[in-house]
Amino acid sequence: MRHSTKLPLYITIATFLLAYALCIAQFPSMLSTRVVANLLTDNAFLGITAVGMTFVILSGGIDLSVGSVIAFTGVFLAVVLRDTSIHPLVAFVLALGITTLFGAVMGAIIHYLEMPPFIVTLAGMFLMRGLAYVLSTESVPIDHEFYDWLQSLYWKAPGGGRFRLIAGIMLLVFLGAMIVLHRTRFGRNVYALGGSAQTAQLMGVSCARSTIMIYAVSGGLAGLAGIVFSLYTSAGYSLAAVGTELDAIAAVVIGGTLLTGGSGFVAGTFFGIMIMGLIQTYIVFDGTLSSWWTKIVIGILLFTFIMLQKGLAWVTTGRIPRASASAAQS
Amino acid sequence: MPTDITPVLHATGISKFFPGVIALDDVELTLYPGEVHGLLGENGAGKSTLIKCLTGAYARDGGKIELDGVEISPRDPLSSQEAGIGTVYQEVNLLPNLSVAENLFLGRQPRRFGMIDQRRMVRDARTILSEYGLDIDPARLLSSYSIAVQQIVAIARAVELSGKVLILDEPTASLDRDEVQLMFSVIRRLTGRGLAVVFITHFLDQVQAICDRATILRNGCVVGTLKLAEASRTEIVTMMLGRQLEEVTSRADRGVPGDVLLSLEEFGRRGSIEPFSMEIREGEVVGLAGLLGSGRSETCNAVFGADPADRGEARLRGDPLRLSNPRAAIRHRFALCPEDRKTDGIVGDLSVRENIILSLQARQGWFRPLPRARIEEIAEHYVQALDIRLASLDTPIRLLSGGNQQKALLARWLATDPAFLILDEPTRGIDVGAHAEIIALIERLRADGMALLVASSEMEELVAYSTRVIVLRDRKQVGELRGDEISPAAIVRAIAAEEEEVA
The missing domain is CATH 3.40.50.300 (P-loop containing nucleotide triphosphate hydrolases)
Structure with missing residues (x-):
């Protein structure tokens, strides 16, 4: 148990269950499919973004551009649907293509120019936000029968909860990411890069290809999150989703993924998202608390999880001290 | 063959x-x-x-x-x-955050329907490792196993991928005796x-x-x-x-050593240097001889507190002394010139002047800066005394030649006016001229009553300046030579002496 990398994941899941149990103890009506369905729907775009962020952080990087990419995608879709007669599905493909390519270019810059991901994606963040402004500075409503149809799709669970399309998309993305990360060579290379890029290179991992793909995945998923966000809000606004990248990072860290890379699970990210959503739901139910309590609780949770990771790392490295100490000697 | x-x-x-x-x-x-x-x-x-x-x-x-x-x-x-x-390599070039099986198969994982076949990978890994006499669970993380096991996994991967050489x-280098035996059995299987x-x-x-x-x-x-x-x-x-051993360096009169400065009893550190006892007197140069890895640097570091000893006791002029870290040692006017001056000694981008006063300033405390004039005076003095050749005191020290860097480093410690100076390979990688100067300097410092402990791999050098030579092998003290016994041939004999060999 001591060396299990799954321990942080279990702790996250336990935290979620405990938090949910506490919520139910106070507001028994929170135990309903309605609450669960809303939890999934309201956090769908954040969840999809966080999946991409999990890839990036697992590889030892960071992607600050995702919030802007969401805003750009929303405005792009809204403007395209307003000004042209392109079908939304084609617009979706276009948006995904642009954002994936954008991520890939950032990955290429990070790898070939040996730039820190922080700086490159920070530049990407400003660039995408700026492009969104160029398209429109105002909130552009989306009014299209295909959108209405997509929004009307849901599965009604017993108890009245409506599981909408976007919640389903998020769950599919999580499922897909789990398979990719654990069952494909690309996924294992993500972990390898996070362990040590130099060693991975020596072991024959193509760092260039993997890095480009990782940021392409993050960009593409941010684009998908943008589409989901536009379905959720029926509008595109260039000021939307400010700070989403930080929420996504928080969810990934609360989910037990090591910020230095190489260790973590996308399932943890899911529960990280759910914990954050749960706090908001609780505040809504309570009715007297201000919404900044969300931030405070998330801040405390983040601190706790970072401490926890540090502690775990300490325990695991403390176990084999002799070998490393004398290796440094000679 | x-x-x-x-x-x-x-x-x-x-x-x-x-x-x-x-x-x-x-x-x-x-x-x-x-x-x-x-x-x-x-x-x-x-x-x-x-x-x-x-x-x-x-x-x-x-x-x-x-x-x-x-x-x-x-x-x-x-x-x-x-x-x-x-x-x-000595440092295992594998990924500790992945499982043993994944480390073996990274980049060529067995696949079924495009997906990695975990079960087969673990099974294959187990088969491969059993050929190396390892019975471990390959599904567990690499970092949960000892360095020796990690080494063998690295060997298994290398052999699987290459297979000829x-x-x-x-x-x-970082294995204990049983682990070395395990490694040997693996090597024998491979040659088989x-x-x-x-x-x-x-x-x-x-x-x-x-x-x-x-x-x-x-x-x-x-x-x-x-x-x-x-x-x-x-x-x-x-x-x-090498064969430069024939010529016998002329040995000056060593004079009579003064009082005992430092005495060590059963001093040692687990996994680094076996317990030893040693006495060092004022006006005495004790040489440490031995092959690389025999424990020369380890001894120096233990005495200086850089790798503190975990057993034994030290006495300074008869009083008990704790050498738990370099600061304690510096406080008692110890000084250590480390072996690898690039990583442990010089601060490359700082000027020669700053490098020289670094230790003195550190001992004074950073909030009581040395006056500019005093710094200038100290730096000038040592540049002249040690004949450090440079364009100006403002030159970044990394631009100096190896010999001059070494002298500047010596100046740094001499500026603190040490009573006990430890030199680890003081002449490594410097040219012949500077070499002779450093030997002369050691001789001069000894004559002034300083106690010195000098580790070196060069026999003649040790012969030239040592009053006594302690010989190390496999991290153990195995002999001591005094006075006229000291000669390159005697040192080589002591290093090579096989315990069971009948002379």
Whole structure:
């Protein structure tokens, strides 16, 4: 148990269950499919973004551009649907293509120019936000029968909860990411890069290809999150989703993924998202608390999880001290 | 090794030049299938350069490498691995955050329907590792196993991917005795399968235990290749250290040492240096002799508190003393000039002046800066006294030659007016002129009543300045030479002395 990398994941899941149990103890009506369905729907775009962020952080990087990419995608879709007669599905493909390519270019810059991901994606963040402004500075409503149809799709669970399309998309993305990360060579290379890029290179991992793909995945998923966000809000606004990248990072860290890379699970990210959503739901139910309590609780949770990771790392490295100490000697 | 077998690897005329240095000069290496071939030599003899030329990490400047009779020209470690040459380094080059099985199969995981077949991967890994006598759970993380197991996993991966030649670069440096035996059994299994193994180590008894033949390098040249069954340890050591031993350096009168300054009782540190006892008097130079890895630096670091001893006691002029960290040592006017001045000593981008006053300032405390005039005076004084050649005191120290850097480093510690000066390899990598000056300086400091402990791999040098020489082998003190007993030949004899050997 001591060396299990799954321990942080279990702790996250336990935290979620405990938090949910506490919520139910106070507001028994929170135990309903309605609450669960809303939890999934309201956090769908954040969840999809966080999946991409999990890839990036697992590889030892960071992607600050995702919030802007969401805003750009929303405005792009809204403007395209307003000004042209392109079908939304084609617009979706276009948006995904642009954002994936954008991520890939950032990955290429990070790898070939040996730039820190922080700086490159920070530049990407400003660039995408700026492009969104160029398209429109105002909130552009989306009014299209295909959108209405997509929004009307849901599965009604017993108890009245409506599981909408976007919640389903998020769950599919999580499922897909789990398979990719654990069952494909690309996924294992993500972990390898996070362990040590130099060693991975020596072991024959193509760092260039993997890095480009990782940021392409993050960009593409941010684009998908943008589409989901536009379905959720029926509008595109260039000021939307400010700070989403930080929420996504928080969810990934609360989910037990090591910020230095190489260790973590996308399932943890899911529960990280759910914990954050749960706090908001609780505040809504309570009715007297201000919404900044969300931030405070998330801040405390983040601190706790970072401490926890540090502690775990300490325990695991403390176990084999002799070998490393004398290796440094000679 | 019968010579009519065709060699699996035959490298001839390998040369490598670095600016101003010939790192390898016309080196030849022949490996036969099924042999363990030792590669011996002191630091800087060219062992790692040779390995890097063979694996393609360095582009060689001349020579030819034939693998199974076919000439190869590896561009990087990956292509040499594909050709059949696998390498395992002292620091394990695997990913601790992945499972053992994944480390074995990274990049070539078995797949079913496009997905990695975890179960088969773990099963295959278990089969492979059992051939190495390892019965572990390959699904667990690599970091949950000891360094020795990780080494063997690294070897298994290298062998799986290459399969003709396996180069082991100091694989046993951080292993304990049982782990070394495990490693040896793995090596024997591999040679049984017809692999040629190159084994690099500083431990001579390990060489004699496992190697069939050995090639000895010195200053980038092959001194000789010998069958270990026919060679004595003295022969090997003499070949490694060179033949400059004949001339006997004139020995000045050493005078009479003063009072005991520092005495150590059963002083030692687990895994680093076996307990030893030692006395150092004022006006005395104690030399530490031994091959690389014999515990010279470890002794210096333990005495200075850099790697604090975990047993034994120290007395300074009769009073008990705790040497738990360098600051405590500095407070008692100890000073240590470390072996690797690039990483442990100089601050490359700071000026020579700043480098010289660094320790003095540190001892004073950072909030009581030395006056500018005083700094100038100290720096000027030592630049003159030690004849440090530089354009100006503002020159960044990294631009100085090795000898001048070393002198500046010495100046830094002399500025603190130490009572006890520890020098670890004070003449490593410096030219002949500076070499003589540093020896003269050591002599002068001794005459002034300072106590010195000097570790060095150069015999004549030790003979030239030591009042006593302590000989180390395999991290143990094995002998002490005094006065007229001290000669290069005697030191070599003491280093090589085999305990069971009947003289």
